[in-house]
Amino acid sequence: MSTLSIPANRGATMPDTEAMGKDQESQSSWLEKHQIDPNSRIRLQKLSHMRYQHPNLDEIHQFMLDFGLRVAHKTEGEVWYTGYGPDQYVYYARKGDKKFLGGVYEAASQEDFDRAAHLPNAGPVQELKDAPGGGRLVTITDPEGFPFNVIHGQEAVDMSQKQPAMDKVVLNFPSEKPRVRQFNRFEHGPAAVYKLGHFGLCTQQFESQLNFYTSTFNIIPTDFVYVEVDGHRTPVTVFMHLDLGTEPVDHHSFFLSAHPKAAHVHHSSFEVHDFDAQQLGHQWLVEKGYRPAWGVGRHVLGSQIFDYWWDVSGNMVEHYADGDLVNSETPIGYVPAGEDSLAVWGPKLPAEFLA
Template sequence: MADQHRSKICLAAPSYVIYEHVDLAEFGRFAIDFGLEEAGSTKDNSTVFYSGYGADPFVYVARQAPPGQPKRFVGAGFVAASDKDIDKALREDGADTVDTTEFPGKGRCVRLRDPNGYVLEVVSGQQRQTVPQHGLSNLLGQPAMNGALDKRRQGEFTRIHHGPAKIHKLGHYGYNTDNWDATLSWYQSKFNFTPTDILHAPGKPELEVAQFMRVDNKKIYVDHHCFLLARVEKGTTIHHSSFEVEDIDTQFMGHQWLEDKGHQLVWGIGRHVHGSQVFDYWYDSSRFIIEHYADGDVVNEDTVTTRAEAGNMAVWGPPVPEIWHAKKQQRAVASGMAAVAG
């Protein structure tokens, strides 16, 4: 098993997602309200990079869609576990070397394409950002929370900054596909993706409808999932990308800021079952779904993969939105993201 793991391209963590937008300027206004910061652009301004305050030099790549072409999700980038792993990626069939001259952080980048045409880029040698000592919170001074009996905040007041929820990093992304077997095989045979949670259709344990996958970095704790794959009856489409914020107060303030700026809420705020994170889903300017999350689970190789029936999307929160309507979930629970979210 160890030899098999070494033969794979090992990834350390997700780094960024790539989208094409018809109106880059309009997306840029949304991005700032969402809590991203512009980190640079290409000389022709056809690509804009956005960063968080984590180590990644950028977490979102926004490209200008070609004239006459619609918006689209392109793919994602992951940090290689070592230089050997990016060399492994370069030996894969169809691998391309990406010119990073105009990328923040530069470094090496190898581009692969999965069975559905989505890109997976493997990066290494980037100049990483300096990470602050503490996460950036809208809660000023981040005082302790007073419980009913345990009054830890004594003589201090809770004061909160109004503004966007500052993004730390890309946490995960997920997509739907009818090409389930080939897609799952590609990600899990070539890379160190492993499922933390597997969901199956109600009453049909043999029919998997979703896998919440993490990168297997042995004893190192990683996010509960960085990639979510869901089975649908027809087509392959992006579902959402999700970005971490420091705490729940920051998440609520980010929610209020986006609402005040007139952006459209999809679903939230609530707490998920699988991954435990507090979620908040929004439409961006191109009507892609993008999520803030806080307080997610972290796991390692000692975490046992669990199997459960699909459909239990949240512990608490507002009603499921029309696009994930509860009745539709029951009628078509095998349709992947119609019954799961992360």
């Protein structure tokens, strides 16, 4: 019988420069290497909402309510769904054949919106007369044919009309127990969505797509995932964030993943309050009979606790909590591809997730 002990698992919170290891480079170095002038790009301020077309609005409507969204406005053929955060809405659904209508970013200024509207691959400017908060939207077609939207002029949200902020649950640890004579209690229901966090595309034109988004807009890589081919690194996934200087932003609001067989939207992801809210939301969706895609688990890159689902139209959507924040001083990391790069813990990755 061995007397050797087995090292226990552990977790730690550490600086980005340390967590990324030695395989990293500065954002300024990457931009210079790719001959991108940071000041020439169209500036986007934040990720606004997703746009999808669904064959059956009644079915997707019920799913969205069970997923934790609320109705901001509804017409006969359109629905705008909101969370409890500072956005007019985070999801737009329109009746019609199943179709991805693109993610939407808010332009940092009228000048930036006008520059987006004058791109060679931009469509006509739409006046969002029926949408909560109004505003104007332009749809740009990227090199692979995906729609990419920019919005501006939306009215600010009256937060007094929003759902109150969620309470913070106090946690006790073995050597630190602040919760004395205070008990944690929960109510069952959907996991209330706070905001849209990110979305991503599977692409057959990885390099041209990467160049288009990072040179046209203030979108910059946070992490590259690569495979080795004949001794050379080939990126297969890139997670990207908005470059807002030293202002903290989500680890990624957009990603690209190389896919040899087909180009399609992969998923869109929505932030929820915390782990308990997420688990209760998972339980709610299971009880309602919806089909899980992958989760619950914790990602490596971005650190988010994740929970992926298939909506009733066959689109993948995600709840996430506890994601990393970065800024212009965060280095770009390089990580070899493999299941170890996707999750620290959680269920085994289903093949369908990568299809």
